[in-house]
Amino acid sequence: MTTIVVVDNHGQFTHLERRALRDLGVDTDLIDNETPPEEVDADGVVLSGGPDMDRIGRSADYLEGDVPVLGICLGMQLIAEELGGRVGSGEYGGYADVTVDIVDEEDPLTGSLHPETRVWASHADEVKELPEGFELTAKSDVCGVEAMSDTDRDLYGVQWHPEVAHTEEGDEIFENFLEICER
Template sequence: MTEIVVVDNGGQFTHLEGRALDDIGVETRTVENTMPPEDIDADGVVLSGGPAIDERGCSGEYLDMDIPVLGICLGMQIIAAELGGTVGAGEYGGYADVVVEIDDETDPLVGSLAPETRVWASHADQVTALPDGFARTATSDVCEIEAMSDAERGLYGVQWHPEVAHTERGEEVFGNFRAICENDE
């Protein structure tokens, strides 16, 4: 059975990420972001959201594990910051219902959501410049980079929260990530 570890960065929805993975038949466990990656044996990692990028613990070290990583909200921002992208304050701010347009229908994480989907997202902070090797895979009226992928390295990020009920097709995002992890074995 596929196992995906959820790294808790202190987000209010982290428990829902594990539950969403359980609901689609993934063996999952949640670990604190202070757990070193060498203590993890999994097929994939989800970096959860959270309140502050400076409280990311060991999250950046999970990017070197040679397994797929999905960053959600702050998790996506951690990926960008660790790999040379930039993160800044969003103009829009807090949580809201947002229509996201999918840029790349072939992207293994979000391509199946094309042409657009409704999501629940926070834009207090957001990725403002992609790291080298990444492509923008989704955008919206309130955020230029709603999702990003480096499929070659198995690194993905979404600004929105696929684990909450307000996000349409969130389960599909987790299913797509499970498929990425299974194809990486």
């Protein structure tokens, strides 16, 4: 059975990320973000959302592993910041229902979504500049980088929260990530 851990960055929806994976039949655990990666045996890692970069613990250490990583909201931002991208304040701010445009139909994480899909996202902070090796996979009129992928390193990120009911195709993000982890 495929095992995917969710690294808890203290986000309000983190438990829903674990539940979404469990509902797909994935063996999953929610682990504290101070857990060293060498203590984790998993086929994939989800870096959860959270309130701020000051509380990410050892999350960045998981980027050096040899398993796929999916960053959600803050998780995506920390991937960008750790790997040379730039994160800054968003113009929009809090949570909102946003229409996202999928710009890369070949992307293994977001490519199967409808060309326009409704998501629930926070834009208090957002990726302003992609790190080297990443491709833009989704954008909106609220945020220029709604999703990004580095398929060579199996690192993926979405600004939105696929685990909440307000996101139309959220389960598909987790299904696609599961497929990536099972390759």
